[in-house]
Amino acid sequence: MYKVTVLVNRRRSILDPQGKAVELGAKQLGLTDVINVRVDKKITFQINTEDEAVARKEAEQLADKLLANPITEDFEVSLEKIV
Template sequence: MYHSKITIILRKSILDPQGKAVELGIHSLGYTGVANVRIGKCVEMDIDANQRDEAEKISREISDKLLANPIMEDFSISLEEHKGL
């Protein structure tokens, strides 16, 4: 059993107005050293797989087919093994 965290974020070349708005909010709290704020989605799930490779393949396929828009978004996957489940 693996716990998979998939992070989906707009590509660098695409403007992120929501991130800009949050950046303004952060600056108005006084944290002026913060820049390049970008907002994305995070999808966590448990995957019933015996091998890390298999869990990674499933995560990648799900991201490609369902979760991310390949034109506008990049995704990254991080996996953690669950023992004793």
């Protein structure tokens, strides 16, 4: 069994409206020194296999086809064996 974490990050060159909304909210709370807010996704799951190569391939396939938008987002996959 592998535990997988996929971080899906909006490309830094692309405006992040959710981040902008948080920045505005921070200002309204009086936190005026909060800047450059980015809101990204962290997806965690388990893959029920003992083969690390299979786990990595499946995790990357899932990230590429389902989790990240190839136009606007990048992703990084990390695996950890669970015993």
